[in-house]
Amino acid sequence: MKTLTIVGIIVLVLGIAAFMVPLPKSEHHGVKIGDSQVGITTQHNEKIPPAVAGLICVVGAVLLVAGARK
Numbered sequence: 001m002k003t004l005t006i007v008g009i010i011v012l013v014l015g016i017a018a019f020m021v022p023l024p025k026s027e028h029h030g031v032k033i034g035d036s037q038v039g040i041t042t043q044h045n046e047k048i049p050p051a052v053a054g055l056i057c058v059v060g061a062v063l064l065v066a067g068a069r070k
Contacts, residue, residue, distance in 0.1 A: 005067030012060030018053035022046060 022045035030039020 002067045004063055008060050008063030008065075008067050010060075011063055012057060015053055015056030015058075015060050018048045018056055019050065023048070 024043060024045055026041055026043045028039055028041045030037055
């Protein structure tokens with residue numbers, strides 16, 4: 001297989017996965033007074049916007065077709 005075709009397949013798979021797999025995000029909120037620190041860590045999952053995931057899929061498909069034509 002050609003390099004461009006392999007890259008196209010990888011980008012296309014990542015684009016499809018972006019629709020389904022949320023990315024974890026952690027934030028630390030706290031107050032530091034002297035040597036003491038009080039805080040809490042929050043974690044939530046965010047998905048990539050569908051327009052961005054769709055664009056990644058389109059780029060992967062274009063790379064796949066371009067690699068197959070050469």
